[in-house]
Amino acid sequence: MKRILLVFLLLSIAHFSHTPHLKVTDPSSWFNESNWDHDASVAEILAPDSEFYDAYEYKIDEEFVLRKLAHITFFGLLALLFLANVKQNRLRYVKAFVYTALFALSDELHQAFVIGRDGRMWDVLLDSVSGLVFLVGYFMMTRWRKRY
Numbered sequence: 045m046k047r048i049l050l051v052f053l054l055l056s057i058a059h060f061s062h063t064p065h066l067k068v069t070d071p072s073s074w075f076n077e078s079n080w081d082h083d084a085s086v087a088e089i090l091a092p093d094s095e096f097y098d099a100y101e102y103k104i105d106e107e108f109v110l111r112k113l114a115h116i117t118f119f120g121l122l123a124l125l126f127l128a129n130v131k132q133n134r135l136r137y138v139k140a141f142v143y144t145a146l147f148a149l150s151d152e153l154h155q156a157f158v159i160g161r162d163g164r165m166w167d168v169l170l171d172s173v174s175g176l177v178f179l180v181g182y183f184m185m186t187r188w189r190k191r192y
Contacts, residue, residue: 050125054147057118061151064160068110079159089156089163096156097165115167116174119144123175124182137179144175 060066060074067073089096102108127140148171156163 046125046128050122050129053118053122053125057122057147057151058154060114061155061161062158064158066161067107068114069107076160081157081159084157086153089153096152096163100164100166112170115170119148119171119174120178122147123178127179127182137183141172141176141179145172148172148175 062078063074063076064078065073065076088094100108123140123144126143127136130136130139130143145168148168151171152163152165152168154163155161
């Protein structure tokens with residue numbers, strides 16, 4: 045079941061990343077037909093002067109806050125599902141974090157190819173830190189429960 049949940053969450057994140065002009069506050073936009081930017085390249089997206097590294101250009105409104113809360117929630121849960129699916133050893137938390145960070149990077153690169161979306165390094169950072177916070181919180185909670 046834990047593998048099924050992991051795959052479901054990965055596919056859900058990929059779906060929403062592939063949905064142009066997505067608005068969290070408008071469920072009718074959650075299934076917009078996607079369109080690729082065939083002229084974009086990974087080299088252009090990752091070039092030092094690209095908008096991939098720019099700060100957000102959005103106003104801080106309800107849509108922005110809900111979108112970032114979705115990032116935090118989805119990638120925090122993703123980190124925990126990666127943790128549940130890696131082999132039990134002393135590096136499992138590190139592996140879960142690395143998998144989460146790598147998926148966050150691939151997700152933002154993917155978004156950069158979708159017309160009506162943009163990929164941002166700031167979101168990679170937010171997603172990775174969210175995963176780390178959830179993993180540390182889970183680690184602390186399990187340690188605390190073992191003590192009491």
